[in-house]
Amino acid sequence: xLRRAVSAFCYAAARAIPALxxxxxxxxxxxxxxxxxxxxxxxxxQSVTLSWPFSSFRPRDYSLPNPSWSPQMLRLYNYYxxxxxxxxxxxxxEIGPWIRLxxxxxxxxYATGGQCLSKVLQAKAxxxxxxxxxxxxxxxxAMFLNTEEKAAVCxxxxxxxxxxxxxxxxxxxxxxxxxxxxxxxSIYLGGLVVTxxxxxxxxxxxxxxxxxxxxxxLEKMEDRKIYISCQVTSxxxxxxxxxxxxxxxxxxxxxxxxx
Ligand SMILES: CCCCCCCCCCCCCCCC(=O)SCCNC(=O)CCNC(=O)[C@H](O)C(C)(C)COP(=O)(O)OP(=O)(O)OC[C@H]1O[C@@H](n2cnc3c(N)ncnc32)[C@H](O)[C@@H]1OP(=O)(O)O
Numbered sequence: 001x002l003r004r005a006v007s008a009f010c011y012a013a014a015r016a017i018p019a020l021x022x023x024x025x026x027x028x029x030x031x032x033x034x035x036x037x038x039x040x041x042x043x044x045x046q047s048v049t050l051s052w053p054f055s056s057f058r059p060r061d062y063s064l065p066n067p068s069w070s071p072q073m074l075r076l077y078n079y080y081x082x083x084x085x086x087x088x089x090x091x092x093x094e095i096g097p098w099i100r101l102x103x104x105x106x107x108x109x110y111a112t113g114g115q116c117l118s119k120v121l122q123a124k125a126x127x128x129x130x131x132x133x134x135x136x137x138x139x140x141x142a143m144f145l146n147t148e149e150k151a152a153v154c155x156x157x158x159x160x161x162x163x164x165x166x167x168x169x170x171x172x173x174x175x176x177x178x179x180x181x182x183x184x185x186s187i188y189l190g191g192l193v194v195t196x197x198x199x200x201x202x203x204x205x206x207x208x209x210x211x212x213x214x215x216x217x218l219e220k221m222e223d224r225k226i227y228i229s230c231q232v233t234s235x236x237x238x239x240x241x242x243x244x245x246x247x248x249x250x251x252x253x254x255x256x257x258x259x
Contacts, residue, residue: 063103063143068136069157072235073211076155080144097148101184103141105130129180137161139177141214143184152185154214156232158206169206174232178244181214182228186248189218190226193248194255200244211235224250 065074086096105126129139140157156177164170179195186193206212212232219227232242
């Protein structure tokens with residue numbers, strides 16, 4: 001039944017969204033609803049952020065700056081955010097190869113606009129990296145995609161609740177942010193995917209409170225498989241903290257509900 005509800009929602013969205021966009025209705029933004037996730041949606045909608053048309057409620061975008069961000073975090077955010085807009089003809093701002101990914105704490109509810117679905121599907125569920133409301137306490141990050149280079153950069157500030165070895169970031173938290181960034185890039189490239197394999201080599205500790213860069217890049221795509229490489233470096237790129245490779249496998253929606 002659940003699968004039918006998901007299909008019905010996708011079908012309705014595929015029909016409604018282009019019509020709403022045509023009418024130029026100003027809507028709150030929703031992230032990463034991709035053509036490949038919605039059967040029938042025109043490829044023009046690939047990588048376009050869509051909006052939830054039936055509510056004026058604006059979910060919190062966790063990837064926007066907040067007072068807990070250090071000056072260094074803010075500087076790096078501004079640097080990549082500025083790359084997302086390019087000067088076009090007549091000084092008009094144009095969308096370049098870089099995209100900032102908004103980030104919400106309820107994937108089903110805010111990413112797909114599934115207000116109803118979110119009641120059916122585990123109402124208490126929250127995205128692992130966004131489930132602590134206190135600003136600066138855990139994962140503070142913003143992700144940027146380079147659509148031409150098929151790469152991603154994440155500016156990441158590690159909060160005190162992510163401690164592993166005294167004063168340093170927990171290895172599981174490092175793997176989590178790597179999975180998140182490589183996963184986001186894979187979702188952009190392939191639609192619905194799951195992590196099949198993640199190999200992590202920890203080269204040097206990451207001090208709590210520091211700001212690091214997580215770089216991810218597509219290595220190759222083979223049928224359903226997407227291979228991504230990843231490095232976590234100091235904010236100036238001079239120090240390598242962690243290296244990883246990840247394999248994501250494309251799945252259909254039904255796969256997520258197989259029990
Ligand atoms: C615009 C965009 C915005 C995006 C904005 C997003 C924002 C938000 C970001 C949040 C991003 C969070 C990202 C978290 C992502 C998870 O953390 S997912 C959770 C953890 N992962 C899982 O639970 C997956 C569990 N595993 C499975 O479901 C199944 O084993 C799999 C991986 C789907 C594979 O099963 P299957 O569908 O039966 O496929 P199968 O035939 O076994 O394998 C397919 C191919 O993959 C290979 N393979 C499978 N597993 C492996 C393996 N472990 N090693 C090597 N090869 C393998 C097979 O050998 C096969 O290769 P070929 O024979 O085709 O050459």
